[in-house]
Amino acid sequence: MALILKNEKIGQHIYWIEIEGKFEGNPGQFYMIKAGEYPLLRRPISIFSIDENSISFIYQVVGEGTELISKMIPGQTLDIKGPYGNGFPEVTGKIALVGGGVGIPPLYETSKKLREKEEVSLVDMYLGFSGDMFLKELWEKSCDNFIYNIGGFITDYIDVGKYDVILTCGPDIMMEKLTKACIDKGIKIYVSKESRMGCGIGACLACTCKTKAGNKKVCHDGPVFSGEEVYYGEYKC
Amino acid sequence: MVNTSVKFCGINFKNPIVAASGTFGFGREYSKIYDLGILGGIASKGLTLHKKEGNEGIRIWETPMGIMNSIGLENPGVRSFIEDELDFMKSLNTNIIINIGGSTEEEYLEAVEYFNELEIDMIELNISCPNVKEGCMAFGLTDSGAGDIVSKVRKVTKHPLVVKLSPNAEDIIRVAQACEYAGADGLSLINTIRALAIDIKKRKPVFQNLYAGLSGPAIKPIALRMVHEVCNNVNIPVMGIGGISNYRDVVEFMMAGAQLVQVGTANLVELDAGRTIIEDLKEYMQVEGLKSLEEIRGII
Numbered sequence: 001m002a003l004i005l006k007n008e009k010i011g012q013h014i015y016w017i018e019i020e021g022k023f024e025g026n027p028g029q030f031y032m033i034k035a036g037e038y039p040l041l042r043r044p045i046s047i048f049s050i051d052e053n054s055i056s057f058i059y060q061v062v063g064e065g066t067e068l069i070s071k072m073i074p075g076q077t078l079d080i081k082g083p084y085g086n087g088f089p090e091v092t093g094k095i096a097l098v099g100g101g102v103g104i105p106p107l108y109e110t111s112k113k114l115r116e117k118e119e120v121s122l123v124d125m126y127l128g129f130s131g132d133m134f135l136k137e138l139w140e141k142s143c144d145n146f147i148y149n150i151g152g153f154i155t156d157y158i159d160v161g162k163y164d165v166i167l168t169c170g171p172d173i174m175m176e177k178l179t180k181a182c183i184d185k186g187i188k189i190y191v192s193k194e195s196r197m198g199c200g201i202g203a204c205l206a207c208t209c210k211t212k213a214g215n216k217k218v219c220h221d222g223p224v225f226s227g228e229e230v231y232y233g234e235y236k237c
Numbered sequence: 238m239v240n241t242s243v244k245f246c247g248i249n250f251k252n253p254i255v256a257a258s259g260t261f262g263f264g265r266e267y268s269k270i271y272d273l274g275i276l277g278g279i280a281s282k283g284l285t286l287h288k289k290e291g292n293e294g295i296r297i298w299e300t301p302m303g304i305m306n307s308i309g310l311e312n313p314g315v316r317s318f319i320e321d322e323l324d325f326m327k328s329l330n331t332n333i334i335i336n337i338g339g340s341t342e343e344e345y346l347e348a349v350e351y352f353n354e355l356e357i358d359m360i361e362l363n364i365s366c367p368n369v370k371e372g373c374m375a376f377g378l379t380d381s382g383a384g385d386i387v388s389k390v391r392k393v394t395k396h397p398l399v400v401k402l403s404p405n406a407e408d409i410i411r412v413a414q415a416c417e418y419a420g421a422d423g424l425s426l427i428n429t430i431r432a433l434a435i436d437i438k439k440r441k442p443v444f445q446n447l448y449a450g451l452s453g454p455a456i457k458p459i460a461l462r463m464v465h466e467v468c469n470n471v472n473i474p475v476m477g478i479g480g481i482s483n484y485r486d487v488v489e490f491m492m493a494g495a496q497l498v499q500v501g502t503a504n505l506v507e508l509d510a511g512r513t514i515i516e517d518l519k520e521y522m523q524v525e526g527l528k529s530l531e532e533i534r535g536i537i
Binding site: 038039040041064196197199200201202203204205206207208210215 | 259260261262265270282290291295296297298299301302304308311453454504
């Protein structure tokens with residue numbers, strides 16, 4: 001159990017929770033969190049930011065589990081386990097981070113880590129917000145060029161040919177469109193998939209994702225996959 | 238030191254705690270969490286003769302104190318399992334129960350036969366998976382269907398045969414008796430309860446297969462009642478399954494007549510649930526002054 005330092009509403013159904021402790025994890029990895037005995041399973045939530053003495057997550061209230069988490073207050077404790085999953089791979093050169101909806105938050109830690117690296121010359125951020133925009137100033141500060149859109153398709157604003165690698169997290173339809181554009185131009189793309197999970201360690205097969213290399217487990221083999229490896233549309237997770 | 242060991246179908250189990258099929262894979266992932274050698278046994282993920290990709294769409298959904306699943310028996314198939322996983326399972330130093338499902342009689346028989354020359358402890362015949370469109374649970378819904386497949390498998394397999402029963406059967410006591418009559422060495426029950434979830438925003442069922450299997454603490458009282466009924470009406474040993482989450486649940490199932498129990502959903506909730514339950518059970522026996530679990534078994 002870990003102590004909650006803050007749990008603030010920052011947008012419609014969007015919350016920022018900060019938890020005390022020394023936590024590990026790479027960008028794109030996730031933790032499993034729950035507020036109490038019910039619901040039974042923990043919610044997989046991607047790392048938003050790891051700081052010296054705390055970890056932060058930005059999450060959307062979508063069901064009872066996340067609603068219960070949103071009602072917790074600083075001073076209370078939370079059940080948190082992790083990190084899980086593979087996270088984004090090491091990349092170099094000019095990077096575009098493309099996020100949509102609740103896929104946006106993990107790109108903050110990703111950007112932070114990328115900008116510490118000498119081999120990375122550019123980090124641009126393309127964010128598509130579904131409702132009201134949250135943390136505008138923070139995004140502006142955390143990349144070289146910040147491009148955003150509210151309620152539309154962020155994919156309309158990006159020329160993937162300008163980059164060496166695209167890292168993306170968001171709705172399937174967005175990641176599929178980007179993957180197609182990247183394949184056309186020969187650009188490497190990594191996508192981070194979202195899925196309902198059970199055990200979180202690859203045993204229960206609740207989060208199986210169909211890929212060109214056969215069935216993969218989002219929790220254990222992912223959540224990050226090479227874009228062209230994943231089936232979208234009717235075969236999606 | 239208390240003695241937690243139990244004999245089941247002539248096989249010695251270190252303790253009555255068995256990891257339930259479908260929640261534990263082949264033990265590989267959980268072996269990184271704790272030493273699985275402390276478990277009484279592990280029931281493998283349900284295997285079928287041929288590889289199965291599993292179901293499309295949402296596969297897991299939560300309900301109050303329960304979980305619905307519709308995995309659809311995703312598994313590598315019997316041959317790949319034997320080649321890639323069996324040796325690993327055997328290295329875990331616990332009893333290995335091979336769970337076999339199928340959509341046709343021939344598939345069951347051929348799959349079971351593959352294990353005849355291999356060192357495993359037991360076959361668990363899955364005639365109760367509610368998440369595949371053909372076969373499986375269809376065999377377990379009636380006494381005639383269950384009796385028929387069990388007698389055929391009994392003739393083919395050299396291993397002790399446990400039949401996993403469905404709570405969705407017309408009459409689980411009659412199905413249990415039919416399995417006993419057909420030569421089953423033991424029974425395990427219950428598999429998940431067929432259930433429905435609806436997404437009111439989409440105005441559609443949550444699961445592509447419409448119905449899915451409900452497990453977890455929500456079903457425990459029903460499972461306990463069924464185990465009690467079956468134990469009172471057959472003369473073969475029973476593994477109790479259904480929402481077992483702590484040592485108190487284990488004790489309840491034993492008092493209702495079960496020799497062994499399987500822990501399923503609890504493994505997803507706490508990855509080391511099996512270890513905790515075993516430790517707590519030992520402490521319970523010490524506090525209660527029990528020399529053997531046989532002292533409390535079937536007292537209700």
